[in-house]
Amino acid sequence: MNSRWFWHGVYALVLLALALAIYAASRTVDYTWRWDRVPDYIVAYEDVDLRSTLTGIVEISDGQVEIIGTQDAAATETFGDLDEVLVEDGDYVFDGDVIGTRSGWRIGPLTWGLVVTLQLSILALLFAVPIGLLAGLGRVSTNPAARNLAATYVELIRGTPLLVQIFIFYFFVGTVLSLSRMTAGVAALAVFTGAYIAEIVRAGIESIPKGQMEAARSLGMSYGQAMRHVILPQAMRRTLPPMAGQLINLIKDSSLVSVIAITDLTKAGREVVNSTFSPFEVWFTVAAMYLVLTAGLSLLIRRFELRLARSDG
Amino acid sequence: MSAGVEIRNVSKQFGNGVQALDDVSLSVAAGEVLCIVGPSGSGKSTLLRTVNRLETVTAGDVLLDGESIHTAGRQLNALRQKAGMVFQQFNLFPHLTVLDNITLAPLKVRGESMTTVKPRAQSLLDRVGLGDRGDSFPSQLSGGQQQRVAIARALAMQPDVMLFDEPTSALDPEMVGGVLDVMKDLASEGMTMLVVTHEMGFARAVADRVVFMESGRIEHIAEPENFFEPASGSRLDLFLGQVLR
Numbered sequence: 001m002n003s004r005w006f007w008h009g010v011y012a013l014v015l016l017a018l019a020l021a022i023y024a025a026s027r028t029v030d031y032t033w034r035w036d037r038v039p040d041y042i043v044a045y046e047d048v049d050l051r052s053t054l055t056g057i058v059e060i061s062d063g064q065v066e067i068i069g070t071q072d073a074a075a076t077e078t079f080g081d082l083d084e085v086l087v088e089d090g091d092y093v094f095d096g097d098v099i100g101t102r103s104g105w106r107i108g109p110l111t112w113g114l115v116v117t118l119q120l121s122i123l124a125l126l127f128a129v130p131i132g133l134l135a136g137l138g139r140v141s142t143n144p145a146a147r148n149l150a151a152t153y154v155e156l157i158r159g160t161p162l163l164v165q166i167f168i169f170y171f172f173v174g175t176v177l178s179l180s181r182m183t184a185g186v187a188a189l190a191v192f193t194g195a196y197i198a199e200i201v202r203a204g205i206e207s208i209p210k211g212q213m214e215a216a217r218s219l220g221m222s223y224g225q226a227m228r229h230v231i232l233p234q235a236m237r238r239t240l241p242p243m244a245g246q247l248i249n250l251i252k253d254s255s256l257v258s259v260i261a262i263t264d265l266t267k268a269g270r271e272v273v274n275s276t277f278s279p280f281e282v283w284f285t286v287a288a289m290y291l292v293l294t295a296g297l298s299l300l301i302r303r304f305e306l307r308l309a310r311s312d313g
Numbered sequence: 314m315s316a317g318v319e320i321r322n323v324s325k326q327f328g329n330g331v332q333a334l335d336d337v338s339l340s341v342a343a344g345e346v347l348c349i350v351g352p353s354g355s356g357k358s359t360l361l362r363t364v365n366r367l368e369t370v371t372a373g374d375v376l377l378d379g380e381s382i383h384t385a386g387r388q389l390n391a392l393r394q395k396a397g398m399v400f401q402q403f404n405l406f407p408h409l410t411v412l413d414n415i416t417l418a419p420l421k422v423r424g425e426s427m428t429t430v431k432p433r434a435q436s437l438l439d440r441v442g443l444g445d446r447g448d449s450f451p452s453q454l455s456g457g458q459q460q461r462v463a464i465a466r467a468l469a470m471q472p473d474v475m476l477f478d479e480p481t482s483a484l485d486p487e488m489v490g491g492v493l494d495v496m497k498d499l500a501s502e503g504m505t506m507l508v509v510t511h512e513m514g515f516a517r518a519v520a521d522r523v524v525f526m527e528s529g530r531i532e533h534i535a536e537p538e539n540f541f542e543p544a545s546g547s548r549l550d551l552f553l554g555q556v557l558r
Contacts, residue, residue, distance in 0.1 A: 209402075209404075211400055211402050211404035212404060212406065214367050214398075214400070214404065215398070215400060215404035215405075215406070215463075216406075216418075217367065217393065218365055218367060218393060218396070218397070218398040218467075219393070219394070219397075219417075219418035219422065219466070219467070219470055220390050220391065220393045220394035220418060220422045220423075220470060221390070221418060221421065221422055222390050225421055225422065229417060229421055230406055230417075233408050234406075234407065234408050237408070
């Protein structure tokens with residue numbers, strides 16, 4: 001028991017030493033750390049200027065600012081809940097003048113980037129799973145056409161870099177089919193992940209003893225029925241851990257679509273670096289945000305696995 | 314509800330050139346119990362598996378209830394339902410409960426309703442002495458219990474013929490009796506049975522005829538009373554000497 005705590009202590013010490021080393025290294029370069037700039041790019045409480053869209057006369061009654069158009073008296077615009085009013089009753093305002101400010105929470109670009117990354121990953125996954133299942137079934141099929149098509153797809157995708165595939169999907173497929181960048185990005189990620197899922201599915205099916213298929217067929221089930229009711233339910237359980245790993249890979253791989261100007265978390269990070277000149281803080285923050293996403297996901301999946309294991313009997 | 318099996322000049326050559334079956338012909342009448350014995354590698358399991366086409370043939374055919382198995386196209390799945398099979402390794406579906414194992418094929422293949430299948434499954438379970446284990450998973454049962462569930466699962470499709478592929482070979486010795494009792498029961502009800510087995514006692518007591526196979530051929534076929542008294546020095550004599558010692 002004592003020696004266990006000793007080694008936990010060693011672990012903590014090594015981590016601490018690493019942190020100190022990073023800190024010491026950062027002192028050797030001429031860099032001013034400005035962590036205080038980062039939170040604003042995640043979520044900010046700030047004043048927002050509200051501008052008139054009309055040219056007209058201001059009328060103020062119990063905090064409500066109303067603008068009555070001079071060109072057309074029927075055209076009015078009202079501003080309520082202002083924290084600061086910058087005009088007075090009877091003022092003449094032009095289109096685009098600031099009427100007042102309202103403060104509130106505003107979601108920063110990094111958070112938007114995180115949302116886009118999540119959107120990309122979920123959409124890509126929704127397409128990747130059926131693609132992968134189909135290709136995986138093709139891989140184990142006895143039909144040469146299905147088997148060779150699936151094998152070609154998997155080899156082609158696994159043999160080329162994702163970055164190149166994204167370019168091909170955006171510049172070639174996207175142009176031919178006039179896809180939006182988001183569609184092209186999702187398609188590239190789905191097709192890429194599908195190839196890996198296909199291999200996971202194939203391995204899962206092949207791990208089920210041959211006798212299961214024979215027993216099912218001897219009862220009169222068709223190949224499809226045996227797959228659906230006997231083989232796949234068992235294979236799914238075995239493929240859950242590698243499948244979860246693939247999902248986490250998908251989230252990380254989605255950072256590559258920033259090269260076709262999709263404002264995901266990585267692209268947002270680059271934009272924030274450009275406006276803050278604080279690359280160290282921003283990239284550490286971006287890394288941490290990815291980590292929160294992937295760690296949360298693995299936790300969720302582990303729970304799911306435990307529940308499956310319990311029902312396994 | 315019982316039907317016959319006719320094996321006609323069946324030959325089987327594996328991809329690696331091994332001749333597993335060499336022009337085997339055998340006729341099993343409805344209600345007959347036929348035991349197949351022989352040394353390992355003699356082709357007895359392969360022969361049994363050609364009856365429901367789990368094994369394809371290089372030449373010849375098998376008629377099940379008068380219908381060709383090896384030229385069947387789409388009707389193969391329907392034909393297979395006439396032959397229930399019990400495997401050496403049980404091959405129960407581990408992700409389903411005992412009851413679901415038994416009801417799966419009637420529900421999905423025959424499209425029967427749960428209200429008709431469930432009582433039948435339950436009475437089959439009672440019959441194999443496991444009436445209270447319907448909600449268990451296969452992994453919670455002993456080998457002998459699993460094999461009895463496997464028999465009930467095959468019977469749930471109401472087959473005309475039952476094929477047993479070394480049903481007791483993977484069992485602990487104390488589990489063998491229970492499985493054999495279920496099989497004896499089945500035989501006494503007039504089920505056509507083809508049994509590949511090493512249980513000579515069962516063959517002697519239950520079989521109508523016993524087949525001795527060697528090198529993919531039927532070497533000897535006889536009623537049990539004659540089968541177990543072979544000419545001394547014959548191959549069957551040597552084989553029996555080894556297994557009965």
